Amino acid sequence: MYETAHACDVLVIGGGPAGLAAASHAARCGRRVIIVDDNPRWGGQIWRRGSGEDESPQATSLFDEVRRAGVKFIGGAHVFNQLQDGSLLAEAADGVHRFSYEKLILATGARERFLPFPGWTLPNVMGAGGLQALVKSGLSIRRRRVVVAGSGPLLLAVAAHLRKRGAEVLLIAEQAPRARVLRFGLRLIEWPEKLLHLMRLQRYLFNVPYLTGCWPVMAHGRRKLERVTLKRGARLWEVACDYLACGFHLVPNAELAQLLGCETVDGAVWVDELQRTSRPEIYCAGEATGVGGVELALIEGQIAGCAAAGREDEARRLFAARQRARRFASALNAAFDLREELRELATEETIVCRCEDVRLGQLREFDSWRAAKLQTRCGMGPCQGRVCGAALEFLFGWRVTSIRPPLFPVQLRNLAYDPSSEAERVERG
Amino acid sequence: MSDEVTLFIDGVPVTVSASSTVCAALLEARAIALRRSVTGEPRGPLCGMGVCFECRVTIDGQPHRRSCQILCREGMDVRTDV
Numbered sequence: 068m069y070e071t072a073h074a075c076d077v078l079v080i081g082g083g084p085a086g087l088a089a090a091s092h093a094a095r096c097g098r099r100v101i102i103v104d105d106n107p108r109w110g111g112q113i114w115r116r117g118s119g120e121d122e123s124p125q126a127t128s129l130f131d132e133v134r135r136a137g138v139k140f141i142g143g144a145h146v147f148n149q150l151q152d153g154s155l156l157a158e159a160a161d162g163v164h165r166f167s168y169e170k171l172i173l174a175t176g177a178r179e180r181f182l183p184f185p186g187w188t189l190p191n192v193m194g195a196g197g198l199q200a201l202v203k204s205g206l207s208i209r210r211r212r213v214v215v216a217g218s219g220p221l222l223l224a225v226a227a228h229l230r231k232r233g234a235e236v237l238l239i240a241e242q243a244p245r246a247r248v249l250r251f252g253l254r255l256i257e258w259p260e261k262l263l264h265l266m267r268l269q270r271y272l273f274n275v276p277y278l279t280g281c282w283p284v285m286a287h288g289r290r291k292l293e294r295v296t297l298k299r300g301a302r303l304w305e306v307a308c309d310y311l312a313c314g315f316h317l318v319p320n321a322e323l324a325q326l327l328g329c330e331t332v333d334g335a336v337w338v339d340e341l342q343r344t345s346r347p348e349i350y351c352a353g354e355a356t357g358v359g360g361v362e363l364a365l366i367e368g369q370i371a372g373c374a375a376a377g378r379e380d381e382a383r384r385l386f387a388a389r390q391r392a393r394r395f396a397s398a399l400n401a402a403f404d405l406r407e408e409l410r411e412l413a414t415e416e417t418i419v420c421r422c423e424d425v426r427l428g429q430l431r432e433f434d435s436w437r438a439a440k441l442q443t444r445c446g447m448g449p450c451q452g453r454v455c456g457a458a459l460e461f462l463f464g465w466r467v468t469s470i471r472p473p474l475f476p477v478q479l480r481n482l483a484y485d486p487s488s489e490a491e492r493v494e495r496g
Numbered sequence: 497m498s499d500e501v502t503l504f505i506d507g508v509p510v511t512v513s514a515s516s517t518v519c520a521a522l523l524e525a526r527a528i529a530l531r532r533s534v535t536g537e538p539r540g541p542l543c544g545m546g547v548c549f550e551c552r553v554t555i556d557g558q559p560h561r562r563s564c565q566i567l568c569r570e571g572m573d574v575r576t577d578v
Contacts, residue, residue, distance in 0.1 A: 106545075107566070107567050112545055116515075143566070178543060178545065178547045179543060181542065181543075188537060188539065189540075190528045190538055190539060190540030193540070193541060193542055193544065194542055196543075196544065197541065197545065198544065199544070200543075200544030201519060201520050201541065201564070202520075204515075204517040204519065204544070204564065205512060205513055205515065205516030205520030205524065206523050206524060290529070291528045418533075418537075421539070421550065424533050424534045424535040448534075448549070449549040449560065450547060450548050450549045453547045454548050476560065
């Protein structure tokens with residue numbers, strides 16, 4: 068077995084905006100910083116780089132800062148367990164990596180919330196961010212007919228991006244009612260940078276219908292998606308398409324924090340004003356502390372980076388900016404709150420747990436996630452409930468309570484990793 | 497061109513950009529379903545970011561690799577499970 072050991076002052080998990088901001092700030096304060104990410108490259112989901120992609124100026128300048136600050140980046144490494152306090156284990160293609168740290172900053176981001184509806188397991192029904200990620204990763208979308216659906220401003224960003232890459236975006240179906248979306252739109256004047264961003268997106272969205280109060284009720288096809296049925300008010304209609312890009316806003320990735328014993332509130336990692344979790348040596352920044360967008364993630368990252376490096380005074384100077392970004396976050400989450408009707412989308416026959424093919428009808432008799440899990444294997448497949456967990460929380464109010472290692476399925480030899488064994492070992496600074 | 501790589505998808509050579517992930521290469525090669533679910537349904541990728549495991553394939557003999565998080569490499573041997 069092959070093991071690589073790394074030591075640093077500040078370890079950052081996640082190389083998206085929050086993680087990069089945290090890393091550059093901690094490194095500028097003279098700390099040795101390592102970022103670990105499960106993706107091969109940094110940038111996170113929002114700044115995922117790929118062929119033919121323009122980098123946002125904001126991303127480019129932060130990437131430069133992180134490079135100049137001398138931060139080390141380890142990509143393609145999945146953190147799966149804690150060895151002991153102050154030491155995490157990650158699996159990469161070349162074996163286990165062990166990271167020792169003084170301070171830890173979790174910037175694990177968020178994932179899309181998927182809701183089950185008939186046909187959602189058909190190939191080419193994907194997340195909205197999911198399809199965008201694939202296009203950024205090399206999938207050609209030129210002349211493909213796409214329906215973008217679900218909820219949240221991500222739908223607009225995805226539709227604009229796909230269109231820029233030559234897709235035929237047929238429509239955007241936003242579940243939130245028109246009045247709420249409009250009110251949110253009017254409030255954007257408080258955050259001119261968001262308004263500007265929206266106006267930039269709109270350049271790519273002319274002629275694309277944005278239907279509020281509209282959502283998919285069924286996806287049809289034999290071996291893959293062929294058509295989707297949409298509902299708006301009393302009207303039901305079918306649209307032929309190649310892809311359905313559908314995500315219902317975002318949920319925090321809090322599993323690693325939970326594994327390490329950090330408190331969560333409503334599924335998000337609890338932090339104090341310095342972005343410190345309930346475990347004093349562990350900080351958390353960005354979407355994992357609650358979904359709030361890129362500006363909030365950046366500021367939280369900066370605060371966490373300064374605080375972890377012992378520069379509390381500098382961190383405090385950023386509190387006002389964070390407050391402003393947090394107001395945006397609460398307006399955002401209120402505007403795109405999920406409507407009751409979405410609870411009725413799945414039928415008894417609809418698969419809820421895609422890993423174990425557990426159907427909604429099999430789950431009704433249980434009163435908790437734990438009971439359902441034990442009896443049906445729901446949430447026990449490789450994704451460990453990351454997809455069905457958020458759906459079941461919305462459908463039944465169940466919450467995933469116990470997080471156990473490994474965080475992801477890992478190879479047995481890596482799971483059996485024993486630091487005291489005579490393994491081939493590489494020590495790195 | 498040096499920024500392209502050729503990998504093998506179920507034995508068939510496919511040339512893609514070196515910045516492509518294996519998942520994108522699979523879809524480009526028209527493999528719509530990447531695996532069969534436990535009850536035999538065809539499945540394709542869902543999340544595109546390493547969370548859902550729907551895109552898992554065997555790469556160079558190693559099963560259950562998340563193809564959306566792995567970049568294509570020259571000569572890579574990718575096997576779908578359909």
